[in-house]
Amino acid sequence: MFRTLRSVARVGLVLCAVTVPATASADTLFSLGAGYFVVKAEDARADGDVLRRNLDFLVFDLKDFNGGAVNADFMFGFGRYLEAGVGIGFYQRTVPSVYADYTADDGFEIEQDLKLRTAPVTATVRLFPAGRFGSFQPYIGGGIAVVAWRYSETGEFIDFTDGSIFRESYSDSGNATGPVFLGGVRFPVGDNLLFGGEFRYHDVKADLNLAEGFAGERIDLGGYTTTVTFAFRF
DSSP: OHHHHHHHHHHHHHHHHHHSOSOTTSOEEEEEEEEEEEEOOGGGSOTTBHHHHHTTTEEOOGGGGOEEEEEEEEEEEETTTEEEEEEEEEEEEEEEEEEEEEEOTTSOEEEEEEEEEEEEEEEEEEEOTTOSSSSSEEEEEEEEEEEEEEEEEEEEEEETTTTEEEEEEEEEEEEEEEEEEEEEEEEEETTTEEEEEEEEEEOOEEEOOGGGOOSOSEEEOOEEEEEEEEEEEO
16 A cells, blocks of 8 residues: 555656646646546446456446545646646545355355545646636646556455355555546636536556456546536635
8 A cells, every 4th residue: 555655656746847837937726626436337348347247246236336536636827728737536435246146055145345446646738718817717638647546355255166155355456547538617716716617537447466366357447527626826
């Protein structure tokens, strides 16, 4: 966990160095957001995705992985129409599952918890067609996301060589990179406060360590986030 956080911090420092403008005259914004992350549907997930494969023999609802997400962004203005920035987010969800066709000898379900955590670090550019200083500030943009992730399966499992049931925890983690696309709108409230909403999509996939015994060799980390934002200009 600490190794992953150190990796994310290093990436954030590099992205800040690339993104921060050289001129001191550029204005700066700090934005906080809270919203809802929606994972990709089953038919849109990558080939070999572990959650898609798990649905072949486990009972769970993929929609249960949808959940709350938070993020923070530093953005730097470049004239009237452009901003560039860096940000970090956090999402975590645990979903219960059971075997579809098997129960224990006592009739009880054979249960597991599937847990996914992501912490994306992003570098983005936003274009404001109507300008950055009006009473209505729509924008579109995109960039790159480096996602620190961890996936685990914990609970009871079946050894199909002898039919026995055992308890175990399987996990894998790492960093994966992919594009991010976004669009939103801001409304100024007073001189330095802005309120708005943003829709963000990132397409990131990671390879899993097959030695851990997962049903799939990849995990699709992509999805859609709808966020309410509060930004402070300084």
